[in-house]
Amino acid sequence: MATQLFEGKEHASCYQKFRFEPTQEILDLIFSYVDERLHKPYGFAVDVGCGTGQNTRVFSPYFKKVLGIDISEAQIEEAKKATGSPNVTYSVCSAEEMSVGDASVDLLTASIAAHWFTTETFLKEVDRVLKPGGCIAISSYFANAEIHYKDSTEQMTEVYAEVLNSLAPYMHEKITNMRTKYKEMYESIPYPDKRxxxxxGTKIRVPLSSLMGLFTTFSAFHIYLRKEPEKAKEMLRTAEERFLRIMGTSSTDTEVEIWLQNLLLLASKPQ
Ligand SMILES: C[S@@+](CC[C@H](N)C(=O)[O-])C[C@H]1O[C@@H](n2cnc3c(N)ncnc32)[C@H](O)[C@@H]1O
Incomplete structure (x- = not known):
């Protein structure tokens, strides 16, 4: 199911344009944990469910080698196009069967992806590939955001919530159950050192056009588009018009601030 949801080339190209890199707050939390457990220089990082590589590339300055893996060929193809760092490579494979050697990984990350994985097999695989003392950083943000614009935050957030409501019938249960899934995953991590x-809370400033673009990256939007293309496009057109009216502008270059709630699971394999 996950493969089918993310394998379209068009979907992958929306991803490359509109998905965010992890914010500095998240990176700081990851590195304050990792710095206490790994010795510098850091060796090998693997980003699982890497999509088009937003969360993969950011690790390249810190590690000798970084590998992004994803089950979707289209996502990996897009990720490869964007790589500017010689120490970053990509490979098509699943989180449950990684093309990575035993006890070779210093840091394994998964950003907005682990809710798609089969927890038990994924965690077994993580245990196989991690070095003793190696770390895991699994992060995600949740769809229900606040959209801030001058004194119109309430109205802007209402329009955003209505878009999510229109997408709700097309949301995979793994999205609807994200919070529960991460709780289950945390409890299933077999290491005593875990957090x-x-x-x-993170805030991302983007032009309205990028917020509209973000909707086009949602898997539920792609299902809606496949089933009812005209209605799906009309829903986004109407939402954009409403945003513009509330903002009192005709330009989608006008910036809004997206306030997101994130979650981070950190753990370290015993030495
Ligand atoms: C929501 S995207 C997140 C992409 C990226 N990590 C980011 O931060 O934007 C989820 C990704 O997980 C991948 N995925 C889903 N199930 C997977 C699995 N079992 N193994 C590997 N990748 C998987 C999808 O193909 C998709 O690219």
Missing amino acids: RIENI
Whole structure:
């Protein structure tokens, strides 16, 4: 199911344009944990469910080698196009069967992806590939965001929530159950040194056009588009018009601020 949801070339190209890199707050939390457990220089990082590589590339300055893996060929193809760092490579494979050697990985990350994985097999695979003392950083943000614009935050957030409501019938249960899934995943991590950090607030400033683009990356939007193309496009057109009216502008270059709630699971394999 996951493969089918992310394998379209058009979907992958929306991903490359409109998905965000992890914010500095998330990177700081990851590195304050990792710095206490790994010795510098850091060796090998693997980003699982890497999509078009937003969360993969950011690790390249910190590690000798970074590998992004994803089950979708289209996503990996897009990720490869964007790579500017010689120490970053990509490979098509699943989180449950990684093309990675035993006890070779210093840091394994998964950003907005682990809710798609089969927890038990994924965690077994993580245990196989991690070096003793190696770390895991699994993060995600949740769809229900606040959209801030001057004194119109309430109205803007209402339009955003209505878009999510229109997409709700097309949402995969793995999205609807994201919070529960991460709780289950945290409890299933077999290492005593583990941490769950919830309610990490992050703010991302983007032009309205990018917020509209973000909707086109949602898997539910792609299902809606496949089933009812005209209705799906009309829903986004109407939402954009409403945003513009509330903002009192005709330009989709006008910036809004997206406030997201994030979660981060950190763990380290015993030495
Ligand atoms: C929501 S995207 C996140 C992409 C990227 N990590 C980011 O931060 O934007 C989820 C990705 O997980 C991948 N995926 C889903 N199930 C997978 C699995 N079992 N193994 C590997 N990748 C998987 C999808 O193909 C998709 O690219």
